[in-house]
Amino acid sequence: MQLCFATNNAHKLKEIRAILGDSFELKTLNEINCEEELPETTDTIEGNSHQKAEYVWEHFHINCFADDSGLEITALNGAPGVHSAYYSGTRNHQKNIERVLNELQDADDRSAQFKTVITLILNGQSQQFEGIIKGNLLHQPRGTEGFGYDPIFVPESHDRTFAEMTLEEKGKLSHRARAFSKLVDFLQSYQG
Ligand code: ITT
DSSP: OEEEESOOOHHHHHHHHHHHGGGSEEEOTGGGTOOSOOOOOSSSHHHHHHHHHHHHHHHHOOOEEEEEEEEEEGGGTTOBGGGGGGTTSSSOHHHHHHHHHHHTTTOSOOEEEEEEEEEEEETTEEEEEEEEEEEEEOSSOOOSSSSTTGGGEEETTOSSOGGGSOHHHHHHHOHHHHHHHHHHHHHHHHHO
16 A cells, blocks of 8 residues: 655654555655645644645545654643744754753753654544653753754653663654554554
């Protein structure tokens, strides 16, 4: 079955292709000739994930899935959430971290979670798969691996940040891995 992964992120695509094997012919946005930016204008991670998948289904009539992720901080009532990528006003990970650390200066509660929501649309029917990893935020960044808020995020039951873990270690714990594993389980049973 052909299935479009609504991304042009080569890294994400490679990971999921490796897991799904030959049972699904995964297409990128480029491969279905979708050259436009997908809309991401809702105010939730769930909403943006759905909006991207729906756009592909409506304009290209191909079964597809899309993901959206963000960091939700308890003391900030769930912010930056859907605004994680541009929290400082630019797509700059260091500046985004600085804004978060400033806003948390007086906070006792430093708990947070990363969340990924994947929306799958098969023959017009949509469903979502969620992955969450809970943790705590440091006062200073540590580590150089990963991206985004990884240098300040320590997952629960661990003492190193995501940026101090190898890709493989993070890959076993991450919100994205958890959501994708639910998607893959579903697709494998759907395919029979
Ligand atoms: P694409 O849409 O191109 O896939 P993106 O950077 O927007 O890339 P996401 O939608 O997955 O990626 O995540 C939005 C933002 O949330 C991202 O820019 C980071 O700031 C933050 N984020 C998501 N997952 C993260 C992770 O594993 N580690 C650190 N920060 C993460």
